[in-house]
Amino acid sequence: MTTDGAFTYNGGRVDPGETQNIRYGISETYLGDPVRIPVTIINGEREGPTVFLTAAAHGDELNGIEVVREVAFEWDLSDLAGTLVCMPVLNVPAFLAQERYLPIYDRDLNRSFPGHEDSTSAKRMAYRIFQNFIEPCDLGLDFHTSTRGRTNMLHVRADMKNKRVARLARAFGSNVIIDGEGPEGTLRGEATDAGVPTITIEMGEAHRFQRRLIDDALAGVESVFAEYSLRDASLVRWPGWRTVITDNQEKTWIRADVGGIVDMHYEVGSLVHIGDRICTITNPFKDDNTTVKAPFTGVLVGVLENPVVYPGNPLCHLVELDEKTLGVVEQQQSPARHTHV
Template structure:
């Protein structure tokens, strides 16, 4: 990871020496007309030795918040005292980004289920292979930015394999309140990069098709904390979020799904603390003659909620994670302090009713 002297970063076709920054457009495929499909990559190689980290976004082409996080780290931050190398890839799925859709338009394939790729396989796996071999495999760690899929929204949280000590260190360094632990699906960038030797986490935040400044700023604080933890920016502080819960994806999280089709009225937004038995949302038919109330099955935090207010039976309504009593108390103290200081609360936070003991 580190040596006595800074080392050059090499990729197929180029080299970035210590103290240099390069903006490149790297060809990973071709269009139907034979024109190159090129991803933008910025490589910042510090004069001082240190780890190599990648920051990636828009593996799903309509997930935009992470693009701005990666761009601001690359172009707005001062890296004069950088110890190590930063590989910034703000748009991985260029065809999807141009079409403003989640998947690659080519046969509707998911780039984020195609890693580490294969050079003689499908178009998606060939693209993933080019990205992986040139810009992911040479790195020591990575952060992959995502948002919720269209029609839903997430509070900012980390997804990471907390059974892997190196991944767990990175996840905690990011400084989020919520970490959801799982190895991730086969072919996902974070899973394949981690198994390939570069501990990687996914950051979920907000919704598709937009820039949301509050999430972008939170994520930038998280990146700064990671840079401090790994001494890329040794003078920056490591962030403690005030409270934290780590959720086992296989045991503790719950997606609440609709048992009836209709129009949905959400009573709480992402980031809300809801108590067992609290009506989270209601589903009605067009005439409002039938109503189904969906209640919280336990006391927990709404990590994600529906934005598009129409459902079929079986469609997801919200993503709720259980909080123990100690975590609830810490959350309440944190939000009460923020309210006293006049800080902006997370979306969906409604103040005193959620702070009352129940």
């Protein structure tokens, strides 16, 4: 931001009270045509923080696209105190191909930040995004889904050792926060290192819009806006219960030891107790069943959607709950949400 409150990027300027929809060039195709990402910049008339909202860093992760678009185009932002930088589709080449990674050499854009202007195609794209629209901000929300064949409950991933990140993560108001810095090259990790506290929001599955999760995420965005006083008429929300999963708590992706067809007995977000039968793996004749039991008590943050597995394939992501949180969740989830007794 400039001293007069304008948001500037290489090639443009958005003054207070203005909104711009731009298609910003970050690369070129084999034919020399521009690869451009859609960016909406809304600069409020009142002073406040500059916040970026990003989605589809992986091209098949669609839920976050609708979250970012609804904030930018359906919310009344006439009282906005600050600036919003909305990027609903970061990875345009992968989005067009409906693939997770960049079609160019199958590179992961979300392992390429902060990028470099003289490096690989992915890092050049990341560099232009980062320099123009990420680094000038004060905080950021990066929306993701699970990969294809799996689904996630809505939860936040954040470096809770960083006080500024922890404030942002708690403001979003999810039940589960998984603590960690994130792998090298991720948008949230590199933005945070650059002084822009950023969290990842995981929600649902790839290749679809899931309205309930989109609405929950929008409520989280509104809660963040309340925490940082971007809007007047909103409140910071309390989700009813919250657990922060740290290195001191158990968390694991439970994997199949045999191949077969999976009958999942619990939904994503369900509470399971130690020894509960999470799923059963069978052969086509159903005469050789392998039961998979919960190794500890916790919540299923992620579960398999595609019901076929090889040995070693992930079945579910289980995170442990502390005793206090466990009691609250047991009350809210009684009777347990499962499909088989």
